[in-house]
Amino acid sequence: MTKLRMLALVLLAVLLAACQSVPYAQRLQQRQQAYSAAAGTPVRSFRLVLGEQIYSWEPLSDTQLVIYTLPSKAYLLDVWPCNNLTFTNFIGLTSFASEVQTGFDKVLTGRPYIPCVIKQIRPIDLAQFKLEKESQRHIDNVPRNDAGNAPASASSTR
Template identity: 60%
Template sequence: MSRKGLWVTVALAVALGACSSVPYAQRTAQRQAAYAAAAGEPVRSFHFFNLYSWEPLGDNQVAIYTQINRAWLLDLGPCQNLGFTNAIGLTSFGGEVSMNFDKVLVGRGYPPCFISKIRPVDVAKLKLEQQAQRKIDAEPRQPAVPAEH
C-alpha cells in the first residue's frame, strides 16, 4: 500500500471512530441503566459451570450469562481492555464465583479484574426495560397540501 493510501485509510478510520463515539457512549449508558434497573440485591457468590454469553458495560462492569435466562451483573475494579477483548474468562473455586476473591480475565498481558460486587439480573425485567427503551414517539405526517397555480 502506498503512503498516500495508508494516510487515507488512517484518516477514514479516525473519522468513523469520531462519528460513532457519541452514539456508542449513549448506547452503553442506556444498557448500564437497563441492567441496573433489572439487577437485584448484591450476593456474595454464584454457581458457575458454563459461560453462556457476556456483555461489557463500560470499563468496570460486565453482564455474565450462565444460561439463556440466568444473568449476573458484576462490578469490577479498573479493568483494561474489557470493551475490546473478544473473549473473557472467570476464575472460580469449586464451581463458585465469589466477590473480592475471583476475577474476570480479559486476555494475555492485561491484569485480571477483581469482582467487587455481584448482583443477579432478572432477565425478564431486563427485556421489558430494553423494549421500553426501543419505543419511539411517532407522529403521523401531515397530508401534503397541493400547490395552487
C-alpha cells in the same frame, strides 16, 4: 503532500470517528441503565454449572459486565478497572468448586492484562430487564388508510 495537509486529514478522520461513536456510547449507556435497574441486591457468589462454560457475556464499561450462566440466568459484575474489557473477544472467570465469589475471583481478559478482581455481584431479573429495554424503545405508530397504505405526509403535494 505537505505535512500540514496530512495533519489536517488525520485530524478530520479522528473527528469523524469521534462523531460516529456517539450513538454507540448512548446505546451502551442505555443498556447499562437497563441492566442496573433490573439488578437485584448484591450477593456474595454465584454458581457455574459443572462442566459448562459461560453461556454469554456483555461488557458494559471497563468496570462492569454481564455474565449469562444460562439463557435465563444472568449476573451484573462490578470489577476494578479492567484493561481491554470492552475490546476483548473472550473472557474467563476464576472460581473455586464452581463458585465465583466477590473479592476473591477475577475476570480474565487475556495474557498481557492483569486479572480484574470482582467487587460486586448482582443477579439480574431478566423479565424486569426486558421491560426496561422495551420502555427505552421508541416506536412511532402511524394509522393506515382504508386502502392499506400509510397516509401521505402533510408536506407532500399532488
